[in-house]
Amino acid sequence: xxxxxxxxxxxxxxxxxxxxxxxxxxxxxxxxxxxxxxxxxxxxxxxxxxxxxxxxxxxxxxxxxxxxxxxxxxxxxxxxxxxxxxxxxxxxxxxx
Amino acid sequence: xxxxxxxxxxxxxxxxxxxxxxxxxxxxxxxxxxxxxxxxxxxxxxxxxxxxxxxxxxxxxxxxxxxxxxxxxxxxxxxxxxxxxxxxxxxxxxxxxxxxxxxxxxxxxxxxxxxxxxxxxxxxxxxxxxxxxxxxxxxxxxxxxxxxxxxxxxxxxxxxxxxxxxxxxxxxxxxxxxxxxxxxxxxxxxxxxxxxxxxxxxxxxxxxxxxxxxxxxxxxxxxxxxxxxxxxxxxxxxxxxxxxxxxxxxxxxxxxxxxxxxxxxxxxxxxxxxxxxxxxxxxxxxxxxxxxxxxxxxxxxxxxxxxxxxxxxxxxxxxxxxxxxxxxxxxxxxxxxxxxxxxxxxxxxxxxxxxxxxxxxxxxxxxxxxxxxxxxxxxxxxxxxxxxxxxxxxxxxxxxxxxxxxxxxxxxxxxxxxxxxxxxxxxxxxxxxxxxxxxxxxxxxxxxxxxxxxxxxxxxxxxxxxxxxxxxxxxxxxxxxxxxxxxxxxxxxxxxxxxxxxxxxxxxxxxxxxxxxxxxxxxxxxxxxxxxxxxxxxxxxxxxxxxxxxxxxxxxxxxxxxxxxxxxxxxxxxxxxxxxxxxxxxxxxxxx
Numbered sequence: 001x002x003x004x005x006x007x008x009x010x011x012x013x014x015x016x017x018x019x020x021x022x023x024x025x026x027x028x029x030x031x032x033x034x035x036x037x038x039x040x041x042x043x044x045x046x047x048x049x050x051x052x053x054x055x056x057x058x059x060x061x062x063x064x065x066x067x068x069x070x071x072x073x074x075x076x077x078x079x080x081x082x083x084x085x086x087x088x089x090x091x092x093x094x095x096x
Numbered sequence: 097x098x099x100x101x102x103x104x105x106x107x108x109x110x111x112x113x114x115x116x117x118x119x120x121x122x123x124x125x126x127x128x129x130x131x132x133x134x135x136x137x138x139x140x141x142x143x144x145x146x147x148x149x150x151x152x153x154x155x156x157x158x159x160x161x162x163x164x165x166x167x168x169x170x171x172x173x174x175x176x177x178x179x180x181x182x183x184x185x186x187x188x189x190x191x192x193x194x195x196x197x198x199x200x201x202x203x204x205x206x207x208x209x210x211x212x213x214x215x216x217x218x219x220x221x222x223x224x225x226x227x228x229x230x231x232x233x234x235x236x237x238x239x240x241x242x243x244x245x246x247x248x249x250x251x252x253x254x255x256x257x258x259x260x261x262x263x264x265x266x267x268x269x270x271x272x273x274x275x276x277x278x279x280x281x282x283x284x285x286x287x288x289x290x291x292x293x294x295x296x297x298x299x300x301x302x303x304x305x306x307x308x309x310x311x312x313x314x315x316x317x318x319x320x321x322x323x324x325x326x327x328x329x330x331x332x333x334x335x336x337x338x339x340x341x342x343x344x345x346x347x348x349x350x351x352x353x354x355x356x357x358x359x360x361x362x363x364x365x366x367x368x369x370x371x372x373x374x375x376x377x378x379x380x381x382x383x384x385x386x387x388x389x390x391x392x393x394x395x396x397x398x399x400x401x402x403x404x405x406x407x408x409x410x411x412x413x414x415x416x417x418x419x420x421x422x423x424x425x426x427x428x429x430x431x432x433x434x435x436x437x438x439x440x441x442x443x444x445x446x447x448x449x450x451x452x453x454x455x456x457x458x459x460x461x462x463x464x465x466x467x468x469x470x471x472x473x474x475x476x477x478x479x480x481x482x483x484x485x486x487x488x489x490x491x492x493x494x495x496x497x498x499x500x501x502x503x504x505x506x507x508x509x510x511x512x513x514x515x516x517x518x519x520x521x522x523x524x525x526x527x528x529x530x531x532x533x534x535x536x537x538x539x540x541x542x543x544x545x546x547x548x549x550x551x552x553x554x555x556x557x558x559x560x561x562x563x564x565x566x567x568x569x570x571x572x573x574x575x576x577x578x579x580x581x582x583x584x585x586x587x588x589x590x591x592x593x594x595x596x597x598x599x600x601x602x603x604x605x606x607x608x609x610x611x612x613x614x615x616x617x618x619x620x621x622x623x624x625x626x627x628x629x630x631x632x633x634x635x636x637x638x639x640x641x642x643x644x645x646x647x648x649x650x651x652x653x654x655x656x657x658x659x660x661x662x663x664x665x666x667x668x669x670x671x672x673x674x675x676x677x678x679x680x681x682x683x684x685x686x687x688x
Contacts, residue, residue: 009603016606020264020286023140023317025148025247027351030317031437060148061244068432090439 021056029060032067035092036085051077104282104291104537109135109260110523112280112296114267114323116142118150118243118505119487119512120302121250123466126516128257132523135294137262137283139318139611142251146304146316147508150243153218153235154200154509155502156193160210161217161233163225166190169234171227171681173503177496178638179654179683180336182672185464185492189503192510197236200509205249206238220501235502242505265292266611267322269540270299270330270483271532278330278482279532282540286611289604291544293537297526298482298519301327301460301468302512305488306622308615310453310572311564313351314343323489325618327460328625329543332470332480333658333667335491336458337622338630338640341499342573344390346452348410352433354449359383361426363415365394366446367402373411388641391451391573398450399574405448412446419443451573455504457495457639458629460485461658464492466515471658476669482526484519486511493656496671497638547613553598556613563590563616563623571627576643580631587627591620625659632666633657650683 018041022033033056041052055063055078065071066082073079111127113120116138128134136142157164169190174181201207201215208216215236223232238245254261268282271293280295303323307315324334345354359365364383367373377393378385385393394411397403404412415423415430423443424431434442461469463477466486472478486492487508494507570583594616601609635649636642658667673680 013603013606016608017287020140020606020608020611023144025140025144025146025316025318027149027314027316028433028437031350034317059244059248060144061241068429068436070432086436089436 018053018056024063025060026064028068029063032085032089036088039091040084040088048081051081054078055081104293106293106295106532107135108295108529109133110297111135111519112137112294112299113302114281114300115145115302115304115487115489116251116261117145117147117302117304117487117508118246118250119508119515120300121247121254122509122512123300123302123486123516123519124259125250125253125257126513127519128254128259130520132520134259135262135296136254136259137265137267137281137294139264139266139286139322141263142261143247145247146319147243147247147505149316150505151240152220152505153237153242153502154193154197154505155220155223155234155500156197156236156506157190157234158194158197158215158217158236160214162231164232164234166194167678168225168227168232169193170675170678172222172224172232173494173500174681175228175684176222176498176500177494178498178648179650179681180339180493180496180637180656180671182464182493183675183680184672186494187675187678188464188514189494189506189510192513193506196506196509196513200246200249203249203253205245207236208239222500246505246509262294266614267326268544268614270326271536271540272330273530273532273536276480277530278480279530279536281326282537282544284544284611286608287606289607289610291541293532295529295532297523297529298484300466300484300486300515300519301489302485302487303489305456306619307453307456309564309567309619309623309626311568312346312348312450313453314346314353315351315453320615320618321489321622322615322618323485324459324625325621327468327485328621328661329539330483331660331662332460332468332483333660334458334622334625335461335656335658336493336497336629337456337625337659338633338657339457339495339497339638340453340626341455341457341639342387342391342451343454344387344394344451345413345449347433347437348405348448348450350437351452352437353452353454354413354430354433354447358413358415358427358430361415361422362418363413365390365449366412366414367397368404368408368411369402371402373397373402388573388639392641392643394449394451395572395574410448410450413449414446415442416444416446453572455499456488457491457493457497457499458657459489459491461656462486462490462492462511464514465518466490466492466511467518471667471669482522484515486515497640543617544614547599547610548602549598550602551598553596554593556597556599556609556616559590559593559597560612560616560619563587563619566590567623567627571630573641574643575630575641577631580627583627584631587620587624591624594620621661624661624664628664628666629657629659654683
């Protein structure tokens with residue numbers, strides 16, 4: 001495998017891993033996170049992507065409270081990302 | 097790339113638990129605390145199991161707020177089951193509810209409390225004092241996040257008790273020997289694509305429900321009926337699969353629940369002509385008619401071409417006449433859902449709604465020790481040695497034809513614990529691993545290897561979408577003979593199509609497409625079990641509501657359905673109407 005192929009394979013695997021990490025115990029989170037992975041994640045820079053990986057490490061109930069607007073993350077990076085994930089869902093709703 | 101033939105590693109444990117929700121973790125904790133070697137296999141990280149979504153609470157007759165008695169709880173549960181629940185299991189569950197809640201309290205679950213420090217209990221529908229008298233208050237809750245609190249507490253306790261977790265492993269199939277004894281399971285490590293045989297003296301299926309078989313569901317993506325389908329493939333029938341609970345108002349096309357509180361506050365439904373159609377179906381109760389009446393009326397409007405939207409595939413729930421103050425303050429959860437998923441304010445615009453699939457009453461048949469039972473030579477309830485099931489994937493049956501609020505968390509906790517207790521005895525009596533032959537593993541490997549076929553074919557996503565639509569159209573809330581007969585034929589054709597599905601991605605590492613294909617297999621099997629059972633039950637009972645057979649028919653149909661995968665066969669067995677120590681509750685007309 002040449003280096004370019006190896007890099008592509010690594011990115012594909014990384015995305016697949018993230019896709020599985022977006023599988024949660026609540027439907028609301030499944031929909032929000034998988035939608036964002038599809039439409040918002042590719043446009044993030046390296047720091048934004050690292051933030052998303054960090055966000056996926058939070059417990060379902062905390063993510064639910066943040067994403068449904070019932071609590072606001074203290075961490076500025078998480079706050080920004082939560083706003084982006086919610087916006088991606090609203091854009092999706094506008095299409096329907 | 098076909099998987100090369102090389103020796104598959106084996107790991108040995110006393111007990112294998114498949115699924116890491118409340119039932120699986122409660123069983124695991126009991127076993128690990130007794131120093132057994134316990135393996136828990138979970139396709140997602142354990143605290144991401146669907147138990148986390150259970151907000152309601154746990155029923156137990158603690159009598160902290162209002163007078164209560166386990167016997168009253170039992171009466172309500174039998175009545176709620178529309179007399180299809182097994183009364184021995186129901187008595188056991190209602191008695192055990194009390195020590196189970198205290199055990200959780202001691203384990204650290206932060207239950208909400210009353211001023212004197214005892215556990216607070218809230219009133220839910222279907223709860224009565226004194227066998228059908230005044231409202232009871234029976235539900236213990238940890239604010240509105242009871243499932244989350246229970247799951248995290250159990251997980252932490254399991255880590256402390258040294259339960260071995262196989263996180264992000266997918267169970268392919270059970271392994272049985274020639275005598276039918278369950279020896280463990282074949283699992284796939286999602287990260288590496290490597291297979292692993294987990295040998296165990298006892299195996300518990302605790303994989304949850306299968307809401308994903310319906311297009312509109314409240315269930316998370318993970319709820320694909322994996323354990324139920326594994327049982328079917330191992331030759332165990334599924335029981336009472338026609339009984340599936342739907343909520344009338346889910347967000348159309350997405351599934352999230354819009355609580356009944358919305359209609360309680362004065363919300364009403366309209367069709368595509370702007371008509372309040374419930375005036376025709378339930379002139380007195382209107383939008384507050386029973387769940388099945390509202391849900392079926394909605395679908396009837398859509399079927400007859402009076403739906404809303406460009407595809408006329410939903411109706412609208414209107415709250416805008418209530419004013420922003422009422423909507424935003426009394427229904428904050430609904431306001432959030434609408435803003436996030438629909439980009440609208442329910443105080444200004446209608447909400448597109450459609451009935452949403454929520455909870456399976458049926459599943460893998462067990463006795464009250466959580467041992468899997470199946471028809472065999474000596475009767476309809478012979479124990480399958482080495483195999484247990486608990487939680488939503490199981491049918492013990494305490495919910496019968498319909499489930500009461502607050503009884504599902506109770507079910508997973510009581511019968512998860514019961515499974516743990518019985519496995520302790522079973523392992524003591526069967527202290528040695530039985531020999532496992534290559535041939536015993538072969539069927540599971542064949543199932544996995546099927547997805548290595550390459551070439552042109554249909555996609556998993558396309559077949560899955562068609563399956564979910566088919567189940568919604570032919571086995572949702574509108575059930576009658578012709579619709580379901582057509583559904584059975586279509587599903588048989590779809591099952592043939594699955595044979596022609598090919599995976600384009602044949603990589604090994606984190607190949608989630610392969611996992612989704614294996615889940616599709618499972619969904620098709622549980623879909624057929626659901627549809628066949630519903631088609632054959634010619635009566636209306638609990639959540640199974642037939643247009644062409646509107647009455648409950650106790651003489652002919654007070655019996656459990658059993659669907660076997662081999663030949664799509666239906667069989668039946670009697671309801672256990674005799675409780676353990678008290679008198680039976682005979683069937684009465686269901687009037688609320």
